[in-house]
Amino acid sequence: MRARGRNLATHSALILMLAVALLCGCGENLGDDTRAADVRRGDIEATVDVLGRVEPKRQLALSTRLSGEVQQVLVTSGQDVVAGDLLLQLDARESLNAIEQAKRSVEAQRLQLEQALQAPSASDIDLATARLRRATVLRQRAQDDYNEIADQSDAETSDEASDLESAKLEYEIAKAEFDRTMEGTSSLELDRLRLNLEGAELALQQANEQLEYTRIRAPISGTILAIDAREGENVYGFNPLIQIADLSLPQIRAEIDEIDIASIAEGQSVVIRLDAFPTQILEGTIVRVPPGPDLTRGTTIYEAFIAFDAQSQPVRPGMGANLTITIERVENALLVPRQAVRRVGRNQVVRVVGDRRESEVIVLTGVSNESEIQILSGLEEGQTILLE
Numbered sequence: 001m002r003a004r005g006r007n008l009a010t011h012s013a014l015i016l017m018l019a020v021a022l023l024c025g026c027g028e029n030l031g032d033d034t035r036a037a038d039v040r041r042g043d044i045e046a047t048v049d050v051l052g053r054v055e056p057k058r059q060l061a062l063s064t065r066l067s068g069e070v071q072q073v074l075v076t077s078g079q080d081v082v083a084g085d086l087l088l089q090l091d092a093r094e095s096l097n098a099i100e101q102a103k104r105s106v107e108a109q110r111l112q113l114e115q116a117l118q119a120p121s122a123s124d125i126d127l128a129t130a131r132l133r134r135a136t137v138l139r140q141r142a143q144d145d146y147n148e149i150a151d152q153s154d155a156e157t158s159d160e161a162s163d164l165e166s167a168k169l170e171y172e173i174a175k176a177e178f179d180r181t182m183e184g185t186s187s188l189e190l191d192r193l194r195l196n197l198e199g200a201e202l203a204l205q206q207a208n209e210q211l212e213y214t215r216i217r218a219p220i221s222g223t224i225l226a227i228d229a230r231e232g233e234n235v236y237g238f239n240p241l242i243q244i245a246d247l248s249l250p251q252i253r254a255e256i257d258e259i260d261i262a263s264i265a266e267g268q269s270v271v272i273r274l275d276a277f278p279t280q281i282l283e284g285t286i287v288r289v290p291p292g293p294d295l296t297r298g299t300t301i302y303e304a305f306i307a308f309d310a311q312s313q314p315v316r317p318g319m320g321a322n323l324t325i326t327i328e329r330v331e332n333a334l335l336v337p338r339q340a341v342r343r344v345g346r347n348q349v350v351r352v353v354g355d356r357r358e359s360e361v362i363v364l365t366g367v368s369n370e371s372e373i374q375i376l377s378g379l380e381e382g383q384t385i386l387l388e
Contacts, residue, residue, distance in 0.1 A: 021235070034354060036384050037336065037337055037340065037384070037385055038385075039335070039375065039380065039385060041333065043325050043333065044329070044330050044331065044333050044335055044367050045329045045369060046263075046327050047369060048263060048324060048327055049322070050254050050255055050257070051322060052255060052306065052319060053318050053320055054250050054318065054321060055250070055253050055318070056222075056246055056249070057249040059225070059244070059245035060219060061240035062242040063239050064088070064215070064238075064241070065237050067234070067237045067238045068090035068091050068092075068214060069232065069233070070091075070230065070233055071090055071232075072088070072089040073204060073227060073360060074087055075088075075224050075289055077226055077227055078223065079223070080223050081223075081244070082221045083376075084217055084220050085214060085217065086217055087244075088215065088241060089214065089215050090215070092214040095210045101207075102203045102206075105203065105204075106197070106201055106204050108198075108200075109193070112196070113190070113193040114188055115139060116193055117185070120184070125182070127182055130226075132174045132175060132177075132178040134174070135170045135173070135174035138170060139168055142163045142164040142168075144168035146160040148268070158296065162229060219244075220246060222244045223243050223244065223247050224243070224244055225317070227241065228242070237376050247317070249307075250317070251305050251307055251308070252270075252284065252305070252306040252308060252321050253304075253306075254304040254321075255301050255302075256303065256304055258346065261289075264289055264302075265327075267286060268325055268327060269285055269326040270284040270285065270286060270308070270323050270324065271323070272284050272306070272322075272323055274313070276316075276320075280311070280313060282308050282313070285306065286306055287307045289305075290300075290303055298314045304325075306323070329367075329375055330366065330367050333374045334376075334380075334381060336373060336375055337371065338370070338372060340385045340388070341363065341365060342388060348362065348364075348365055348386050349371040350378070350379060352379070352385050353384045360385065362378055363375050363376075364377040364378060
């Protein structure tokens with residue numbers, strides 16, 4: 001009986017020692033469903049995973065202002081162009097004719113003004129004097145002829161009366177021309193001529209603008225993405241015909257769910273994995289977050305624009321991207337596994353093992369990710385905690 005008692009006592013002691021070892025063992029199973037871990041210090045990042053798509057930072061749809069027939073398409077899709085290059089030309093014969101007419105009008109008005117500003121030459125004076133003398137003689141002769149029949153009843157309707165009126169008119173014209181030649185052009189007449197010239201120059205400017213409306217020029221240096229026009233076909237004004245983009249500075253347009261948009265801000269770092277290059281990890285930064293949602297979608301989706309370094313990868317517009325946005329980072333934080341924290345009522349609690357017993361401690365938490373959570377208060381580094 002004594003031997004049997006001693007064996008039972010020995011077995012009980014072994015079982016007790018094993019239980020204590022399991023209870024105090026760090027990171028080992030404490031039961032069928034219980035594990036333990038230590039409270040540690042480290043860095044933690046909170047992230048948001050979203051989708052996006054590569055697009056040029058600047059992309060423009062180009063059109064002519066006038067309708068007409070496409071005369072010439074001077075570029076092809078994929079071609080690099082420089083700002084100012086001519087890309088497309090409509091039939092511009094009407095505009096060219098209008099320019100020629102406007103040029104002639106400008107030259108005529110300029111010539112009139114120049115002549116009016118010049119001092120009269122000797123030949124101009126002699127000619128004006130001769131015309132005035134001739135008009136004076138003709139008027140006097142007509143007056144004498146009329147005087148001979150002035151007493152007749154039909155004198156007012158006679159040929160002599162008509163000739164006298166014509167002679168007087170010719171004299172007044174010759175006299176005015178003589179006075180203008182001797183005195184020079186009046187300031188009022190010069191003002192009128194200057195206004196006429198300005199009007200002609202404005203008409204020429206407008207004609208040149210109309211010609212430019214038949215053309216599409218590259219507003220930026222970039223690459224032609226698409227052309228929706230063929231030579232010989234008729235197109236409408238302001239209808240997009242050519243797509244151009246600056247591919248030297250690609251960006252990513254990210255789609256942000258309304259649940260996450262409050263956490264997204266300019267300056268946050270982004271890890272980028274393009275669908276076309278899944279093994280290549282790129283880095284970027286959020287540079288713009290528009291305040292409103294994308295109204296073209298059926299659901300509420302916000303956008304964020306990400307600048308990134310393509311690292312010589314042949315990135316093309318339209319490529320899909322998987323994005324991990326770091327919304328917060330804390331260094332040297334007190335960390336525990338997420339499985340260690342559970343909610344009890346309004347509190348968050350952690351089961352702590354100490355002095356061979358287990359207790360629940362209320363904690364205040366901070367930043368979290370998929371695997372860990374920051375502890376702001378309630379625990380200390382090195383404590384052993386139980387995981388659910």
